[in-house]
Amino acid sequence: MEFGLTQEQIEIKELALKFSRNEIIPVAAQFDEEGKFPKDIFKKAWELGLINTCIPAEYGGAGFSALDSVIISEALSYGCMGFNTSFMANDLALLPIVLGGNDEQKKKFLTPFTTEFRVASFCLTEPGNGSDAAGIKTSVKDGGDHWIINGEKMWITNAGYADLFVVYATLDPALKHKGICALVVDGKTEGIVLGKKEDKMGHRSSDTRGVRFNNVKVPKENMLGNPGDGWSIAMNTLDHSRPLVASSALGGAQRAMDLSIQYSKERIQFGVPLAKHQAIQFMIAEMGMKIEASRLLIHKAAWLCDQGIRNTEIASYAKAFASDSCMQITTDAVQIYGGYGYSKEYPVEKLMRDAKLIQIYEGTSQIQRLVMARELLK
Amino acid sequence: MNIFVCVKQVPDTETKITPTADGSFIETNSIKWIMNPYDEFAVEQALLVKASNPAANVTVVRVGSVKDTEALRTAMAMGADDAILVEAQDNLDSYSIAKALKGAIEKSGKKPDMILTGKQAIDDDALQVPQVLAQMLDLPSVSVIVGFELSGSTVKVKREIEGGALEVYAVNTPCLLAANKGLNTPRYASLPGIMKAKKKPLAQYSLSDVGVTDADRRVKYSGFRLPPEKPAGKKFDATDAAKQKEVVAQVVGLLRTEAKVI
Amino acid sequence: MANVLVFTELHDGKVKPVTLEILGKLAGQTTDVAVIGDLSSEEVAVLAKHGAANVHKLKGSNLDKYSPEGYANALANFIKSKSYDYVFGGATSMGKDLLPRLATQFDAGLASDVVNFTMDGGVFAGTRPLFAGKCLAKVELTGPKPHFVSIRPNALGMTEGLTAGAGAAHDVAADAGNIRAAIAEIVKAASSKVDLTEANIIVSGGRAMKSAENFKILEELADTIGATVGASRAAVDSGFAPHAMQVGQTGKTVAPSLYIACGISGAIQHLAGMRTSKVIVAINTDPDAPIFTKADYGIVGDLFTIVPIMKEEFKKLLGK
Numbered sequence: 001m002e003f004g005l006t007q008e009q010i011e012i013k014e015l016a017l018k019f020s021r022n023e024i025i026p027v028a029a030q031f032d033e034e035g036k037f038p039k040d041i042f043k044k045a046w047e048l049g050l051i052n053t054c055i056p057a058e059y060g061g062a063g064f065s066a067l068d069s070v071i072i073s074e075a076l077s078y079g080c081m082g083f084n085t086s087f088m089a090n091d092l093a094l095l096p097i098v099l100g101g102n103d104e105q106k107k108k109f110l111t112p113f114t115t116e117f118r119v120a121s122f123c124l125t126e127p128g129n130g131s132d133a134a135g136i137k138t139s140v141k142d143g144g145d146h147w148i149i150n151g152e153k154m155w156i157t158n159a160g161y162a163d164l165f166v167v168y169a170t171l172d173p174a175l176k177h178k179g180i181c182a183l184v185v186d187g188k189t190e191g192i193v194l195g196k197k198e199d200k201m202g203h204r205s206s207d208t209r210g211v212r213f214n215n216v217k218v219p220k221e222n223m224l225g226n227p228g229d230g231w232s233i234a235m236n237t238l239d240h241s242r243p244l245v246a247s248s249a250l251g252g253a254q255r256a257m258d259l260s261i262q263y264s265k266e267r268i269q270f271g272v273p274l275a276k277h278q279a280i281q282f283m284i285a286e287m288g289m290k291i292e293a294s295r296l297l298i299h300k301a302a303w304l305c306d307q308g309i310r311n312t313e314i315a316s317y318a319k320a321f322a323s324d325s326c327m328q329i330t331t332d333a334v335q336i337y338g339g340y341g342y343s344k345e346y347p348v349e350k351l352m353r354d355a356k357l358i359q360i361y362e363g364t365s366q367i368q369r370l371v372m373a374r375e376l377l378k
Numbered sequence: 379m380n381i382f383v384c385v386k387q388v389p390d391t392e393t394k395i396t397p398t399a400d401g402s403f404i405e406t407n408s409i410k411w412i413m414n415p416y417d418e419f420a421v422e423q424a425l426l427v428k429a430s431n432p433a434a435n436v437t438v439v440r441v442g443s444v445k446d447t448e449a450l451r452t453a454m455a456m457g458a459d460d461a462i463l464v465e466a467q468d469n470l471d472s473y474s475i476a477k478a479l480k481g482a483i484e485k486s487g488k489k490p491d492m493i494l495t496g497k498q499a500i501d502d503d504a505l506q507v508p509q510v511l512a513q514m515l516d517l518p519s520v521s522v523i524v525g526f527e528l529s530g531s532t533v534k535v536k537r538e539i540e541g542g543a544l545e546v547y548a549v550n551t552p553c554l555l556a557a558n559k560g561l562n563t564p565r566y567a568s569l570p571g572i573m574k575a576k577k578k579p580l581a582q583y584s585l586s587d588v589g590v591t592d593a594d595r596r597v598k599y600s601g602f603r604l605p606p607e608k609p610a611g612k613k614f615d616a617t618d619a620a621k622q623k624e625v626v627a628q629v630v631g632l633l634r635t636e637a638k639v640i
Numbered sequence: 641m642a643n644v645l646v647f648t649e650l651h652d653g654k655v656k657p658v659t660l661e662i663l664g665k666l667a668g669q670t671t672d673v674a675v676i677g678d679l680s681s682e683e684v685a686v687l688a689k690h691g692a693a694n695v696h697k698l699k700g701s702n703l704d705k706y707s708p709e710g711y712a713n714a715l716a717n718f719i720k721s722k723s724y725d726y727v728f729g730g731a732t733s734m735g736k737d738l739l740p741r742l743a744t745q746f747d748a749g750l751a752s753d754v755v756n757f758t759m760d761g762g763v764f765a766g767t768r769p770l771f772a773g774k775c776l777a778k779v780e781l782t783g784p785k786p787h788f789v790s791i792r793p794n795a796l797g798m799t800e801g802l803t804a805g806a807g808a809a810h811d812v813a814a815d816a817g818n819i820r821a822a823i824a825e826i827v828k829a830a831s832s833k834v835d836l837t838e839a840n841i842i843v844s845g846g847r848a849m850k851s852a853e854n855f856k857i858l859e860e861l862a863d864t865i866g867a868t869v870g871a872s873r874a875a876v877d878s879g880f881a882p883h884a885m886q887v888g889q890t891g892k893t894v895a896p897s898l899y900i901a902c903g904i905s906g907a908i909q910h911l912a913g914m915r916t917s918k919v920i921v922a923i924n925t926d927p928d929a930p931i932f933t934k935a936d937y938g939i940v941g942d943l944f945t946i947v948p949i950m951k952e953e954f955k956k957l958l959g960k
Contacts, residue, residue, distance in 0.1 A: 268933075546825045596748065597779060622945060622949055625941075629937050632937060638795065640865065640957065
């Protein structure tokens with residue numbers, strides 16, 4: 001039993017945290033306010049090797065383990081949960097290729113992401129289907145020497161900048177999950193129409209849009225696995241991505257706690273620092289407890305991935321617990337800051353806004369509980 | 379071209395410093411160590427020189443304890459070619475450190491064309507090692523440099539002095555230059571860099587290997603203690619027009635005699 | 641009793657104040673002063689008044705401008721011709737560069753940046769800050785003599801009740817030796833205004849400044865003491881000052897040695913940006929303003945009358 005990080009993991013974490021402190025934290029509030037996509041910072045993080053952590057070494061990646069990936073993701077999210085959503089979306093889009101693609105596809109689609117800065121986007125959700133992913137309507141038809149995609153996707157992260165989309169579409173909605181296919185679509189393909197950027201409560205720097213596919217022609221060799229394999233690829237992807245998304249909540253929660261500790265030692269009320277008041281101490285103790293528990297769940301879920309052991313149940317524990325904890329912790333951080341906390345002058349209200357999304361995307365906290373129950377009761 | 383960069387490992391600036399119970403040094407167990415921030419500018423400058431002289435070899439040298447080799451690993455992850463660690467306790471004095479650095483450089487068998495250091499280490503803040511090392515190696519030196527231009531074997535450097543004025547030196551290699559903030563923007567160690575650093579050679583010597591003994595100590599420290607608590611502030615009433623001049627004169631005087639900031 | 645040499649730097653032909661601080665503190669020792677270049681008889685008299693027995697003026701070629709090697713060689717040769725137990729100097733830009741080189745020519749130790757010391761029985765024992773002032777330690781010297789000490793300017797202060805020395809002036813022929821690193825030119829600071837984050841002294845104005853024009857009185861005070869002007873968020877939001885001048889949570893975080901807050905109430909976001917200032921002076925009409933809880937020196941009064949008086953007092957103090 002080993003709980004510590006390796007020397008290399010400590011160095012990776014330090015680098016990512018240093019990047020967050022120097023490059024992200026000083027500008028995060030401004031990008032949030034303006035709803036601007038942090039492309040230059042994204043690129044800088046890519047140059048340092050902090051992006052696309054899922055790409056295996058044989059395709060030009062760093063060969064990180066899932067555990068390495070969640071350590072990096074937590075540190076980057078410590079800088080800004082919204083920035084990390086953009087960064088992480090690359091992994092969410094590339095993971096289906098890593099998990100479901102053949103050697104030819106991996107070479108063709110993954111390697112370019114290691115030699116130049118590229119943005120990827122993952123298209124599953126539709127206006128009418130979020131949690132009910134098996135009910136997607138976007139269609140894929142055999143066009144002879146190519147596939148033809150038609151339909152509309154919603155809440156697509158990085159869409160406005162994507163060089164590559166991974167699109168889930170169905171051969172026939174009546175087949176339910178058995179008809180779903182995963183296809184890799186070049187961002188420049190004719191027929192891809194971007195919607196306008198969503199004006200969101202949090203994660204305002206991330207580029208989120210609707211994407212319409214109008215008779216988009218995709219080469220036959222761009223389908224991952226066989227027709228109908230899409231659902232299992234998507235589910236397999238989620239087992240890998242949930243610890244990653246959970247670590248994003250963890251990074252935000254850690255930041256909220258660090259800020260709360262700092263502020264409660266500085267702010268004087270009734271003649272003593274806030275930290276001397278038991279009510280505040282209890283909130284901070286709760287934060288520490290939940291953060292440590294989140295981290296243990298996340299690390300275990302990632303470790304199971306690395307061991308090749310099915311982690312569905314633990315990954316859902318991690319995702320639901322870390323995101324729900326992050327919501328509670330950031331809310332308490334605003335409470336500790338009081339009136340100042342509610343003001344945009346201070347960083348905690350943004351953390352609270354950003355936390356909310358992590359309870360929603362990549363499977364809501366309620367869906368996670370359904371998954372847990374299904375696993376526990378089967 | 380052989381470039382040596384001398385780095386030191388110091389407590390993170392955020393770290394709380396606690397003297398040991400006997401006052402002989404500070405508690406080092408719970409400290410988070412980082413590369414001395416001024417040394418990062420020295421490493422970066424060496425790597426910039428290497429970028430335009432691909433044949434250049436950058437060796438980082440450190441004298442200190444082995445329990446954490448953060449500074450050397452960071453420098454190699456940034457791009458330095460190899461490293462030398464001289465194992466020593468963390469509270470050596472400047473003279474012993476400089477002599478150990480000299481010994482290590484000589485033991486490497488490489489003749490230095492340029493030695494770069496930070497202008498000071500933020501632990502003992504002694505500002506001595508660069509100049510002492512230069513004198514020991516009989517090299518010209520310029521400290522507190524904020525500008526660097528190498529052409530051929532001549533370096534034009536700018537040294538910052540009081541009031542922000544600059545002394546411009548032209549000095550031939552071999553020489554020793556001590557970097558100040560503002561010289562450049564240190565790069566990050568990249569993740570591939572961190573991986574590569576593990577495979578780079580790290581030579582390890584003891585103090586006796588490099589010819590340093592207890593007799594080389596020149597400065598003895600003892601009685602480490604926290605500075606006295608800041609006393610509560612003084613408040614003066616200057617609402618009465620007749621007293622204003624007197625009060626202000628008193629405060630201005632205190633700024634010199636008591637606070638010593640003017 | 642020890643034989644001590646104090647190396648003095650000159651500024652516009654005058655000995656630097658730190659030399660006089662050192663001389664005063666060395667009362668009871670036999671103390672000589674060495675200077676590179678010439679020194680007026682008035683300045684020699686000042687040194688004598690502070691206790692200098694002899695004043696050695698080292699003169700030779702290649703010594704008109706500072707160079708680490710030239711100065712170290714010239715002083716080393718002179719020191720070798722005498723028998724000093726200690727050599728003191730100021731921990732100034734030059735002192736910090738020169739004294740380590742010079743000490744090493746004797747394989748001797750240097751206690752640097754000392755803020756206080758005793759010479760009991762002619763033996764030096766000093767105090768110096770370490771870890772950016774988070775810690776103090778006793779410092780002693782051992783090994784070959786002379787022992788070298790550099791003293792932080794303004795740390796000792798001037799001694800009251802001086803014991804005068806003979807102040808005999810001597811010209812000494814000095815040899816700069818081989819100089820490999822020489823100053824080619826000196827570039828004056830481009831602007832006397834340093835950036836807020838780098839500034840050693842900051843004068844800041846708050847909402848009580850009432851208008852952008854009124855910042856002029858802060859500028860005048862700042863010019864007198866070589867300070868940079870800052871502003872609180874309230875002043876910036878009111879349009880009195882640009883955002884680049886803002887000190888605080890959403891502005892710049894500063895840590896000058898002296899921060900003078902004028903008409904700033906001390907909202908917590910402002911305090912967050914300047915709380916690590918070494919010394920804080922606050923001027924405010926409201927005696928209960930939160931800024932006074934952080935101030936080392938608080939002046940309750942109207943900044944529009946206090947600031948101009950302060951400017952005049954600083955002028956007097958600085959001899960301007």
